[in-house]
Amino acid sequence: MxxxxxxxxxxxxxxxxxxxxxxxxxxxxxxxxxxxxxxxxxxxxxxxxxxxxxxxxxxxxxxxxxxxxRVGKAATASAATAPSRSACRVDTEGKLTDAPLTPQQVRDRAIGYAVLAAMTVALLGAAAYAYAHHRLERHNLAGWDAAWARTAPRWTASR
The missing domain is CATH 1.10.287 (Helix Hairpins)
Structure with a gap:
């Protein structure tokens, strides 16, 4: 049996x-x-x-x-009753997630990230230029001070 x-x-x-x-x-x-x-x-x-x-x-x-x-809370239509089914999206861990991005949202985000990357490259370039300019100016001033230290005794009268 x-x-x-x-x-x-x-x-x-x-x-x-x-x-x-x-x-x-x-x-x-x-x-x-x-x-x-x-x-x-x-x-x-x-x-x-x-x-x-x-x-x-x-x-x-x-x-x-x-x-x-697998039970979770999700916003559903107001006419939904307790045992009724509703479509929900979950991630790989089983947690509720939002709907996938539309093609327009993907395009907008890609453009936003591209603009952000271009601005970052420009800002990093400007920062590198300012740093190099400052270091070269300090180097040149140090060189001029050394040259003046060698030349000054000849130009000043000794007393």
């Missing part, structure tokens, strides 16, 4: 939390019905049924936990 119902063997896709809870209740009631039927015919079969029932309940509870882990 097989204890698995067709629903438990064929339904393997991911469930919503609501569907998983309904399935758990269905599994529980069907196992209790089977247990009562077997108890009437063979009292010693209780352990076999309980073992199978525990395995099934563990599996269904794992599915319930997986479904509950």
């Amino acid at each position: 097989s204890l698995d119902t067709p629903q438990t063997e064929t339904r393997r896709e991911q469930l919503t939390a609501h569907e998983a809870l309904q399935r758990l209740e269905h599994e529980r009631t069907s196992r209790l019905t089977q247990l009562r039927a077997i108890e009437e015919t063979r009292p010693d079969a209780e352990e076999q049924v309980m073992s199978t029932q525990k395995d099934t309940i563990r599996r269904v509870l794992a599915e319930v936990e997986a479904a509950v882990a």
Whole structure:
């Protein structure tokens, strides 16, 4: 006598939390019905049924936990009711995310980043020029001071 119902063997896709809870209740009631039927015919079969029932309940509870882990809050239409479905976008970690960018948004961002990159290159160039100009001016002034130190004694009268 097989204890698995067709629903438990064929339904393997991911469930919503609501569907998983309904399935758990269905599994529980069907196992209790089977247990009562077997108890009437063979009292010693209780352990076999309980073992199978525990395995099934563990599996269904794992599915319930997986479904509950995927539950999140999202803004939906005002006419949506609790068990109804709404399209949501999630990232690779399962967190709710916004809709993908439109081609216009991608174009706008690309242009913005290109302008930012051009401005950064220009500003870095201006900063490098100012730094080099300052260093060269200091170097030239130091050279002129050294040259004047060598020339000054000849131009000044000694007393």
